[in-house]
Amino acid sequence: MRxxxxxxxxxxxxxxxxxxxxFGIFYILPADPARLACGKxxxxxxxxxxxxxxxxxxxxxxxxxxxVKGIFVxxxxxxxxxxxxxxxxxxLGYSYQTDEPxxxxxxxxxxxxxxxAFGASILWLLVGLSSGIISALRRGTWIDKTxxxxxxxxxxxxxxxxxLVLQLIFVDKLQxxxxxxxxxxxxxxxxxxxxxxxxxxxxxxxxxxxxARLTRAGMLEIMSEDYIRTARAKGLKKSTINFKHVLRAxxxxxxxxxxxxxxxxxxxxxxxxxxxxxPGLGRLATDAVSNVDxxxxxxxxxxxxxxxxxxxxxxxxxxxRLDPKVRMR
Amino acid sequence: xxxxxxxxxxxxKKIEGRSPSRLAWERLKRDKTAWVxxxxxxxxxxxxxxxxxxxxxxxxxPDTFHPNTLDEMRGALPLGKFGGVSGQHWFGVEPRTGxxxxxxxxxxxxxxxxxxxAATVVATVVGVLIGLVSGFFGGKVDQFLSRILEIVMAFPxxxxxxxxxxxxxxxxxxxxxxxxxxxxxxxxxIVMATxxxxxxxxxxxxxVISLRExxxxxxxxxxxxxxxxxxxxxxxxxxxxxxxxxxxLNIPSFITTEAALTFLGAGVIEPASDWGAMLLQSVxxxxxxxxxxxxxxxxxxxxxxxxxLFGDSVRDALDPKSAR
Numbered sequence: 001m002r003x004x005x006x007x008x009x010x011x012x013x014x015x016x017x018x019x020x021x022x023f024g025i026f027y028i029l030p031a032d033p034a035r036l037a038c039g040k041x042x043x044x045x046x047x048x049x050x051x052x053x054x055x056x057x058x059x060x061x062x063x064x065x066x067x068v069k070g071i072f073v074x075x076x077x078x079x080x081x082x083x084x085x086x087x088x089x090x091x092l093g094y095s096y097q098t099d100e101p102x103x104x105x106x107x108x109x110x111x112x113x114x115x116x117a118f119g120a121s122i123l124w125l126l127v128g129l130s131s132g133i134i135s136a137l138r139r140g141t142w143i144d145k146t147x148x149x150x151x152x153x154x155x156x157x158x159x160x161x162x163x164l165v166l167q168l169i170f171v172d173k174l175q176x177x178x179x180x181x182x183x184x185x186x187x188x189x190x191x192x193x194x195x196x197x198x199x200x201x202x203x204x205x206x207x208x209x210x211x212a213r214l215t216r217a218g219m220l221e222i223m224s225e226d227y228i229r230t231a232r233a234k235g236l237k238k239s240t241i242n243f244k245h246v247l248r249a250x251x252x253x254x255x256x257x258x259x260x261x262x263x264x265x266x267x268x269x270x271x272x273x274x275x276x277x278x279p280g281l282g283r284l285a286t287d288a289v290s291n292v293d294x295x296x297x298x299x300x301x302x303x304x305x306x307x308x309x310x311x312x313x314x315x316x317x318x319x320x321r322l323d324p325k326v327r328m329r
Numbered sequence: 330x331x332x333x334x335x336x337x338x339x340x341x342k343k344i345e346g347r348s349p350s351r352l353a354w355e356r357l358k359r360d361k362t363a364w365v366x367x368x369x370x371x372x373x374x375x376x377x378x379x380x381x382x383x384x385x386x387x388x389x390x391p392d393t394f395h396p397n398t399l400d401e402m403r404g405a406l407p408l409g410k411f412g413g414v415s416g417q418h419w420f421g422v423e424p425r426t427g428x429x430x431x432x433x434x435x436x437x438x439x440x441x442x443x444x445x446x447a448a449t450v451v452a453t454v455v456g457v458l459i460g461l462v463s464g465f466f467g468g469k470v471d472q473f474l475s476r477i478l479e480i481v482m483a484f485p486x487x488x489x490x491x492x493x494x495x496x497x498x499x500x501x502x503x504x505x506x507x508x509x510x511x512x513x514x515x516x517x518x519i520v521m522a523t524x525x526x527x528x529x530x531x532x533x534x535x536x537v538i539s540l541r542e543x544x545x546x547x548x549x550x551x552x553x554x555x556x557x558x559x560x561x562x563x564x565x566x567x568x569x570x571x572x573x574x575x576x577x578l579n580i581p582s583f584i585t586t587e588a589a590l591t592f593l594g595a596g597v598i599e600p601a602s603d604w605g606a607m608l609l610q611s612v613x614x615x616x617x618x619x620x621x622x623x624x625x626x627x628x629x630x631x632x633x634x635x636x637x638l639f640g641d642s643v644r645d646a647l648d649p650k651s652a653r
Binding site: 014015017018021022025026036152153155156157158160161164165167168172264267268270271274275282285286288289290292297298300301304305308309312 | 480585622637
């Protein structure tokens with residue numbers, strides 16, 4: 001319990017610093033932050049509104065304080081004039097270009113990113129772990145060698161290339177897969193599944209390669225431990241040794257890597273969403289960058305950092321559960 | 330182990346004292362994968378260095394338009410089969426512009442490698458210095474530096490890199506650096522190094538902590554050596570193996586980051602050639618002119634694979650225990 005509190009406080013500190021750094025970089029470093037918030041298709045009226053509401057005339061500390069306060073209790077931009085903008089908590093800023101609070105934009109884009117992340121992670125865990133286990137148990141056979149070669153190749157391939165190639169083969173030439181996109185699973189679960197399939201396979205193909213390598217290496221290392229020899233000498237069944245003793249111990253480091261990968265992905269599968277043109281958080285961020293929509297950029301970066309820090313904490317907690325050797329200090 | 334072990338019956342055979350680096354070198358020389366992967370990497374590097382030579386041979390530049398190679402009736406797609414492959418244009422021509430894909434590929438390799446290597450050098454120098462200081466001094470200094478490391482690693486790196494590029498670029502431009510790639514490329518190197526150094530610092534720190542209390546350091550300290558001497562003359566020379574391995578395994582990730590950033594639009598600017606840019610520009614044509622997508626894609630794959638395999642081989646040679 002004390003460990004949990006300490007980790008949470010530590011995570012909170014990291015997030016505070018990250019937010020301060022992000023805020024500082026985007027609102028203080030540029031010569032004219034209002035120009036950056038206004039974007040490419042900027043009108044003089046919008047510019048004037050932003051200059052007034054961004055409170056650039058205020059000292060930096062006050063600006064940051066109001067920003068942080070907005071996250072917890074919401075915020076009203078431009079108090080006391082006609083054009084009042086309300087941004088409810090948690091307020092991560094206001095996009096002048098789309099005329100919406102950043103939190104609303106994130107909320108709209110989150111389901112697509114969640115769909116990609118969870119579907120792909122189930123797939124890559126299944127494929128990666130099982131091929132890693134088979135490789136380790138059948139070490140040196142042609143199955144192992146093939147799996148290793150595929151894993152090595154997969155680890156050197158890039159989403160932005162594989163995605164296009166798979167789309168060319170399965171969507172355009174063979175026409176057995178739906179063109180990638182996103183519909184709400186609540187509306188049409190079948191269509192959701194069909195349109196998500198290609199992004200899932202692409203992401204899973206590349207990541208399962210890494211997981212297969214990790215699983216294989218981990219299992220082989222554990223299999224050479226003394227206690228496994230003891231278990232064998234005791235006459236335990238092979239399957240008991242392999243799954244209860246070896247896999248149990250080999251899986252702990254994989255849990256760590258998995259948690260971090262998932263955390264990174266939840267903040268936006270930037271490249272995947274870009275390649276397949278899926279309206280998720282990553283796409284929101286890349287669009288914001290190309291439209292120079294400063295508040296959205298700041299908001300999405302902070303949101304993604306939140307997932308990464310949370311994933312770190314969850315991984316540490318899980319680790320101490322899974323591995324009795326790790327004492328909770 | 331292949332080959333015959335020569336057991337010399339004569340007792341006169343000299344017993345050679347071989348240094349660890351010599352042993353590693355001999356292990357590396359025997360490793361076939363190392364040779365093949367080194368060959369792949371070397372071909373790409375030579376190709377990148379020789380890119381102006383190809384320009385001279387082919388009598389055309391990577392940015393020259395060749396409208397006569399395009400079929401105006403079909404939306405300016407290349408004339409002929411396989412994206413316009415011919416004796417004049419070995420890898421075909423770019424749709425819409427007719428620029429020579431082979432030359433863009435060769436010059437693109439140069440851009441990618443230059444940026445990736447520069448980022449590797451900066452990240453390594455910073456990472457090694459911070460790792461050394463953090464591990465050697467320990468205590469408060471270590472806590473402070475480790476916390477910074479943790480924070481840098483908590484940033485969503487690709488997203489942040491995309492976002493910060495225009496900001497940094499603006500700063501460089503306002504301080505007199507010309508617009509375009511002259512300011513974009515330094516920004517890319519800075520951004521990539523910023524997110525790359527923590528991984529190197531972490532490894533160096535761990536190594537320094539285990540070396541710090543060793544007898545030879547103790548002896549030097551007892552002799553009254555300065556801190557700088559201890560760090561740079563006693564500890565650093567023992568670290569070159571792990572640093573080399575980390576560098577070898579980091580280069581491919583910098584290459585792919587560079588391509589990804591350019592693919593996402595925060596990288597090298599037209600008309601400069603770059604593999605990430607080629608992939609991005611090929612997206613609208615991937616189904617009608619697949620070769621245009623495949624050439625930079627396969628190039629990237631081979632180069633990264635070569636570096637990955639070579640890095641693995643170097644690691645196995647330097648640390649035989651890690652070989653599985």
